[in-house]
Amino acid sequence: MDCIFCKIVSGDIPSNKVYEDDKILAFRDLNPEAPEHILVIPKEHIASLKEANESHLELLGYIQLKIAEIAGSLGIAESGFRLVANTGDEGGQTVHHLHYHLLGGRFMKWPPG
Ligand code: 5GP
Ligand code: ZN
Numbered sequence: 001m002d003c004i005f006c007k008i009v010s011g012d013i014p015s016n017k018v019y020e021d022d023k024i025l026a027f028r029d030l031n032p033e034a035p036e037h038i039l040v041i042p043k044e045h046i047a048s049l050k051e052a053n054e055s056h057l058e059l060l061g062y063i064q065l066k067i068a069e070i071a072g073s074l075g076i077a078e079s080g081f082r083l084v085a086n087t088g089d090e091g092g093q094t095v096h097h098l099h100y101h102l103l104g105g106r107f108m109k110w111p112p113g
Pocket of ligand 1: 016030092
């Protein structure tokens with residue numbers, strides 16, 4: 001499948017990993033928008049949250065708890081962080097493999113653009 005993030009999972013495209021286990025991978029965004037900008041993805045190809053279903057319930061819960069742990073390991077759990085899942089065209093999704101942006105290390109504005 002022609003998916004950049006599947007290629008990152010398989011190692012065909014290199015990435016700067018911050019966490020990995022059998023279910024998920026977390027790596028640094030190529031174009032960081034904050035001092036800490038990590039992408040957290042399931043290893044399984046799910047195109048977006050729109051394509052997720054009840055068979056993914058456990059995985060989706062797992063990934064969020066791990067993200068909180070990863071934020072802790074990066075030292076941004078106490079200061080605060082933002083979690084974003086751009087979904088679909090108007091949501092700003094450009095890579096069609098479910099991913100969460102974990103952003104921190106600066107004050108985040110609201111609302112986002
Ligand atoms: P989206 O716009 O789909 O929410 O986010 C895709 C993100 O993937 C963007 O922030 C972009 O910088 C990042 N990205 C795209 N290609 C690569 C890549 O090959 N390696 C890494 N580390 N990040 C990538
Ligand atoms: Zn994929």
